[in-house]
Amino acid sequence: MNEHNPVHDLISSAAQAAGGWLGALPVALVATSADGTIVRWNQLAQELLGHAPQQMLGRNIADLLHPGADRSLGRSLWEAAAMGRGVMGTVTAWHRDGHPLEVEIWAAPVSDRGHGTATVLVFAADAHAARRIRGSSAVWDGLFARSPVGIAILDTQLRFLQVNAALEAMNGLPESAHVGRRLAQILPEVNAQEMEDAMRQVLETGHPVLDRRRVGRTPSEPDHDRVWSCSYVRVEDPARMPIGVIASLVDITEQQRDHVEAEAGRRRLAMLSEASMRVGSSLDLERTAQELADLAVPRLADAVTVDVLDALARGDDPGMGLTGGVALRRLGKAPLSGSEVTDILDPLGRTLIFPTVAPYTQALAARQPYLIARLGEEAAAPATRHASGAAHLVSVGVHSVIMAPLVARESVLGVATFYRTRPVGPFGAEDVTLAGELTARAALSIDNARLYHREHETAVILQRSMLPQHITPPPGIAVAHRYLPASDVNEVGGDWYDVLSLAGGKAGLLIGDVMGHGIAAAAVMGRLSASVRALARLDLSPVRLLHHLESTLADLAEPMLASFLYIVCDPATGHCTVTRAGHPPPALALPDGTVHLLDTPPGVPLGVGEVAFTPTEIEVPPGSLLVLYTDGLIEARGRDIDERLAELTRLLADPQRQLDHVCDSLITHLVPAAADDDIALLVARVGG
Missing domain, CATH: 3.30.450.40 (GAF domain)
Incomplete structure (x- = not known):
């Protein structure tokens, strides 16, 4: 039976401890006797230097030193360890592949009091990896201690293991109140269940969760809601098994409030912009x-x-x-x-x-x-x-x-x-x-x-008050008339009509349209209407009468234009003189049902000035209809003016009807909906 050796037990324990990962650093274990003979060579030593245990056991540890490097440092370190002192340092070792490898070592003697022998334990690691690990550890320690980001480490049961000072300040609780407890236990007034669900997802899948919002109140500010952006990352062991979660938290309450306010501002501006268009x-x-x-x-x-x-x-x-x-x-x-x-x-x-x-x-x-x-x-x-x-x-x-x-x-x-x-x-x-x-x-x-x-109603009242209230044509002429103001959504214009008794039994048929809307147009219409009545009594020719009307418009503070149609008719002979000033042509409906628009020079509207007006002489058979109208009767959005005029003449194909029926037929068929513009209509039957 082999004698139990406590040194071997110690070496085995050390090998088991050093055979794992110290942090993230693989550490090799070598044991030598007092004279430097290698008596232990573990698997990590083989991975570090490439030599198998059977190749190294029984050899002197000095054989591991690279021949091209200073070997005195390595010998002095081993000798110091063999003398009973723990040492550490960096040496250049000889890798089995033939290349030098800088190795960081930690060596210490282990005494066997029962046998009076000594064993030296040597831990070795890649020097570059060791420095990198120490640097990473320093960075982590600095980040954890001084970062303004709240950081917590939790185990697989989602219990706090460690929190940094920033998270203590955010939660208003010391680290001791966190350790060993879950989020839902220490902060019941945040959406802890949702956060723990996210951490469990990270533990199960290994995929990080970023920017998950934690909302609520903590002891640090119990009277106000706060918002934190939380991210979770899984921590794994060398076998890639989960051993916990690292959580990082950033307080974004102010940014969230600014975002909400900005979003509300955008919605407000959009709504006000829509209101300006719709309301x-x-x-x-x-x-x-x-x-x-x-x-x-x-x-x-x-x-x-x-x-x-x-x-x-x-x-x-x-x-x-x-x-x-x-x-x-x-x-x-x-x-x-x-x-x-x-x-x-x-x-x-x-x-x-x-x-x-x-x-x-x-x-x-x-x-x-x-x-x-x-x-x-x-x-x-x-x-x-x-x-x-x-x-x-x-x-x-x-x-x-x-x-x-x-x-x-x-x-x-x-x-x-x-x-x-x-x-x-x-x-x-x-x-x-x-x-x-x-x-x-x-x-x-x-x-x-x-x-x-209010203005529309005033203009309508003014307009109606200035139209002739009672028309008494001379013998031989029968008339009917209509006035239809624009709908409420359109302003009243300056349309008017009149029938005058002239010398020699003649009749003056007139219709006009002041270009404009509202009270001003209605007032100018009244002024022109009064001027025509006064001038007609002087027995002026149509051309002179129109020039006098132009002078009336010229006296206005604000220049305005008006279209005008003036027909002087002798009912006894049927002779008519037609003079136009930019107005739509009158229609003539003969007793046999023939209807056409009178082809007369159109002229230009009153108010243009310095333009000659040309009268046209025609003969009208007894029983014929003369139809005078303003453009509101024949103009319609989306309709061709020639089509509308053709429809007007078609509606006049039965001149034997009563004049009121003629007027009503024209209004009903040509303006079935609300009028976009004022409409004035005058229908006269000559002789017959």
């Missing part, structure tokens, strides 16, 4: 209110109502006082259906009365948005007492409300109300600002519509 383009009060409501849902609110002052909706001046409450008419609502919120709100067209203390009235009086951040809470109860169905709103999920007044040009016009039901928190300051900007733009459009309708 108010029609100059229609009801449509503008509905456009505002449609635009805000769902990007700002889940439901919106738009109410204007009842006086404004009736076409009256909105007034300035709100004493005794306010009457509002609902003109906008979104969504119109399919929403529990809008289903319980008052319908479109309903007039709502609110007392002075109601939030609606307060918002109008203050001319500032009124925010009820949390509807139904005790603090908001007084404010919601008079809100529209406050209890019902809470029952269908409304939790926050903004009432933004519609104010334009110092006038209060109404209020827009924004309701939120989504679980995204109450309206905030940015939402109030956006609601105020949207309502400001809408209010300006609503006020523009109000002012336009």
Whole structure:
């Protein structure tokens, strides 16, 4: 039986320890007797120097030194170790392949007290690898200790093993509170479960997880939410088996807040830009209110109502006082259906009365948005007492409300109300600002519509008042006439017609169109109409009459142009003199049903000046129709003017009809929808 040797046991233990990885460095183990004979050569020694154990056992350790290098350092190191001192140093060894290899060694004697012999243990490693490992370790130690990035090492059970100072500061807990515990145990107010799921994924797959967001509150700042960007990397042993996770955390709360604010700013600008294009383009009060409501849902609110002052909706001046409450008419609502919120709100067209203390009235009086951040809470109860169905709103999920007044040009016009039901928190300051900007733009459009309708109505009244109220043609002439103002979305122009009794039983048939719109055009039309009546009594020729009208236009502060058609007709003989000044040609319908446009020189509009007008003489059979009209009757978007004139002549193919029926037929067939321009129409039957 072999005698038990404790030295061999020690060597075996050392070999087992050194045979693994010390950090990331493979370390070879060599053992020698007191005279330097190699008695132990492990596998890592073979991998380092290339010599197998059977080649080296029994040889002297000095044989390993490279012959071309200074061998004295190696001998002195071994001798010092053999004398009982531990030493370390760097020598140049001889690799089996014949090349020198710089080796870092650590040597120390091991005594066998029972036998009085000594053994020297020599640990050896590649010097370049050792220096690299020491450098990496120094870098890691510096990074771990001084990095502003939070770093943690966790085991496979996701328990903290070590954290650096930066992570201690982020979490508001010392390292001792981390070690041995999981994230969910120490930080319950962050999304710990989600983070641990990500770390388990890293342990299972080996693929890093980058920029996973941790959100919540820690003891370092318990009253505010923070956001961290977390990355996880798996740590492996030499066999590539997972032994833990390294986590790194960066606090990105400020960057996240800046990003959210920037994104909100972009959405706000996009919404305001869209509002400038979509809201108010029609100059229609009801449509503008509905456009505002449609635009805000769902990007700002889940439901919106738009109410204007009842006086404004009736076409009256909105007034300035709100004493005794306010009457509002609902003109906008979104969504119109399919929403529990809008289903319980008052319908479109309903007039709502609110007392002075109601939030609606307060918002109008203050001319500032009124925010009820949390509807139904005790603090908001007084404010919601008079809100529209406050209890019902809470029952269908409304939790926050903004009432933004519609104010334009110092006038209060109404209020827009924004309701939120989504679980995204109450309206905030940015939402109030956006609601105020949207309502400001809408209010300006609503006020523009109000002012336009007022001017449009004034122009229509002026226009109608200046048209002849009672036309009494001379004997032998029968007339019918129509005037159709432009639709509400188009301004009233300066169209007019008249029939004058001239000397010798003749009749003057005239029609004109001042080029322009609104009150100014209507006023110039009235002036020209009065001038024609005065000049006709002087029995002037048509050409002289037109030149006098040009002088009338020349006296205006703002130069204007007008087209004009003047026909002097003798019903007894059927002789007519036709003079045009840039006006569409009249139509002549003969008794046999033949219809054509009179081919006369078109002339130029009045106001151009210094252009001669050329009259045309024609003979009209008894019973013929002369049809005078303005361009609003024959011009239509997307239609060829020649096609429209052909349709006009076709509609006149039955001249025996009553004149009123002729007028109505022309209007009905040529202008089936709202007129884009004013229309004046004069139909005269000559003789017969």
